[in-house]
Amino acid sequence: MNNFECNNPVKVVFGKGVINRFPALIPEGSRIMVLYGGGSIKKNGIYEQVVAALQDYKVTEFSGIEPNPLYETCMKAVKVVEEQQVDFLLAVGGGSVIDATKFIASAVYYEGEPWDIVSKGGVISKVMPLGAVLTLAATGSEMNERAVISRASTSEKLSFASPLLFPQFAVMDPQVTYSLPAHQVANGVVDSFIHVIEQYLTYPANAKVQDYFAESLMKVIVEEGIKVLDNPSDYDIRANLMWAATNALNCWIGVGVPQDWSSHRLGYALTVQYGLDHAQTLAVVLPGVMEYMRKEKEAKILRLGETVFGITTGGTDERVTTTIQATENFFRQMGMKTRLSEYGISESAINALVEPVKQRGWKLGEHANIDWQAAREIFRLRL
Ligand code: NZQ
Ligand code: ZN
Numbered sequence: 001m002n003n004f005e006c007n008n009p010v011k012v013v014f015g016k017g018v019i020n021r022f023p024a025l026i027p028e029g030s031r032i033m034v035l036y037g038g039g040s041i042k043k044n045g046i047y048e049q050v051v052a053a054l055q056d057y058k059v060t061e062f063s064g065i066e067p068n069p070l071y072e073t074c075m076k077a078v079k080v081v082e083e084q085q086v087d088f089l090l091a092v093g094g095g096s097v098i099d100a101t102k103f104i105a106s107a108v109y110y111e112g113e114p115w116d117i118v119s120k121g122g123v124i125s126k127v128m129p130l131g132a133v134l135t136l137a138a139t140g141s142e143m144n145e146r147a148v149i150s151r152a153s154t155s156e157k158l159s160f161a162s163p164l165l166f167p168q169f170a171v172m173d174p175q176v177t178y179s180l181p182a183h184q185v186a187n188g189v190v191d192s193f194i195h196v197i198e199q200y201l202t203y204p205a206n207a208k209v210q211d212y213f214a215e216s217l218m219k220v221i222v223e224e225g226i227k228v229l230d231n232p233s234d235y236d237i238r239a240n241l242m243w244a245a246t247n248a249l250n251c252w253i254g255v256g257v258p259q260d261w262s263s264h265r266l267g268y269a270l271t272v273q274y275g276l277d278h279a280q281t282l283a284v285v286l287p288g289v290m291e292y293m294r295k296e297k298e299a300k301i302l303r304l305g306e307t308v309f310g311i312t313t314g315g316t317d318e319r320v321t322t323t324i325q326a327t328e329n330f331f332r333q334m335g336m337k338t339r340l341s342e343y344g345i346s347e348s349a350i351n352a353l354v355e356p357v358k359q360r361g362w363k364l365g366e367h368a369n370i371d372w373q374a375a376r377e378i379f380r381l382r383l
Contacts, residue, residue: 001207004255010143011169014243016235018173019049022090022131023057025169030088031058033081035101037065037093044179046135050092060084065093068271068278069100071115071151077104078114081128089130091167094184095139095278098132099147102165105130117160118149124162133171136180137242138188138279140195140249142170150272156356157268172246174238182229186334187279189225192245193218193330194282198261199254201290201300202366207257214253215307220244222308226333262364263289266375269353274343283331283338288378289365290324296367340382350379 013021026032034050041047051059062077080086081104091101107114109126116122132142141147145165150157177185200214224240231237247253266289267281276284290301298320305311305323309330314322328338337343357364358372370378 001205001210001256002258006251006255007163008143008166008251010166010250012143012172012246013169014172015239016173016175018171019046019133019176020053022133022169022171023053025131026057026088026090031060031084031086032088032090033060033062033077033084033086034090034092035062035065035077035097035104036091037063037067037097039063040179041092041135044135044176046092046133046176050090050133054090060086065097065100067094067096068148068150068157069096069103071103071118071149072153074100074103074107074149075114078107081108087128089128090133091130092133092135094134094136095141095148098134098139098141098167099149101130101132102127102141102147103149103160104128106162106165115151118151118158119156121160124164127162127164130165130167131169131171132167134242135176136184136188137174137177137238137245138191140192140246142167142172143246143250146249148268148278155272157272159264170246172242174235174242177238177242178233180232182232183277183335185228185232186225186336187277188245189221189228189241189334190283190331190336191279192241192248193221193225194263194279194286195245195248196221196253197286197304198264199257199259201297201304202258202260203296204299205257210253210255210257211303213247215303217244217248217253218304218308221248222330225330229335258366260289260364260366262370262375262378265362265364266353266357266370266378269356270343270345273349273352274345276343280336280343283328283334283336284340284343284382285378287324287328287338288381289370290327291381292370292374292378293365294320294324296369338382340379347380347383350376353379 309326364370
């Protein structure tokens with residue numbers, strides 16, 4: 001196990017009917033901005049609950065944060081924060097709203113061009129405090145220090161992180177996820193599964209706590225993920241999926257172990273260039289990364305096959321192949337497409353898809369050996 005330091009300070013408030021609990025966690029007298037997306041919270045009763053809980057506070061709203069949130073939209077919110085002298089940000093939504101809120105919280109105090117935070121690793125030294133009311137179980141953003149922001153004018157999608165960006169609290173009522181459309185539920189299941197994979201499916205580091213924890217999270221996500229589409233209002237299934245998704249990306253399983261993240265980085269171009277949802281990109285790319293890296297990842301692929309998919313027979317190569325197939329089959333069971341051709345994307349598109357890797361000189365993966373040429377091979381495997 002590698003050395004590590006970690007400190008996850010997020011207060012989690014989890015369970016049925018907990019939305020009214022958060023005002024106690026916000027400093028008295030705060031001027032709050034409530035941030036949300038395209039309006040789903042107005043159709044499913046979450047908005048009313050939030051507004052009722054905040055009746056004693058001065059509240060400003062900012063709506064219209066889009067999936068894969070844009071820098072351009074965030075900068076509009078920054079202006080309102082300044083005009084209204086807001087001093088606390090409350091994100092009510094999925095990963096996109098929470099990520100946008102993290103960027104806004106950083107941009108408000110950033111000296112210089114805020115896009116540098118995302119594109120040049122600009123150091124964040126002060127942020128506005130933020131809290132999250134989660135409406136979609138997927139990204140773990142409610143309990144982590146990361147965010148992903150896109151910029152329309154340059155067609156970029158990039159991630160950034162800072163220990164200052166952990167929310168003060170995460171309010172999670174699994175009942176709020178009942179109203180999600182089935183494809184968003186599937187997105188959440190697949191995204192959270194692949195968050196575990198990015199931190200687990202590398203090479204052995206004899207980190208038993210992280211490995212067993214990761215394996216149990218994947219088992220929960222596969223077991224409950226397969227059930228949830230037919231049982232959308234089953235509280236226990238939703239609760240298990242929500243808590244699994246949070247734990248899949250809140251530091252714990254990733255400390256002290258090598259990490260990959262190549263599927264995520266390669267997937268961003270599919271979102272920017274073809275509009276695929278974040279999880280849709282991952283379901284296409286990950287089987288390609290597994291295939292391309294099958295030798296380097298062999299020991300962990302065998303463990304994944306055995307512990308999560310029950311694959312115990314056959315020679316080594318055969319078991320690796322069967323495990324890659326089982327992973328892809330799981331995504332298909334969730335109703336996801338797993339091939340570029342299913343999205344009408346052909347070989348001629350691949351050069352543009354690897355352009356961000358080329359331009360930024362990325363060397364991705366746990367061995368830093370996925371450059372743009374390797375990325376091209378990975379995309380070719382997914383045609
Ligand atoms: O905008 P509204 O109207 O709210 O609708 C949203 C949106 O259209 C809808 N939705 C959310 N909760 C709902 C609901 N509809 C009905 N009922 C509810 N309870 O779902 C749609 C998708 O929401 P979004 O927030 O975009 O989804 P998700 O949580 O999957 O977030 C995706 C974003 O997070 C980033 C992705 O790149 C993408 O930009 N990620 C962030 C990470 C992080 N911060 O750690 C890690 C991830 O790997 C990921 O990259
Ligand atoms: Zn993800």
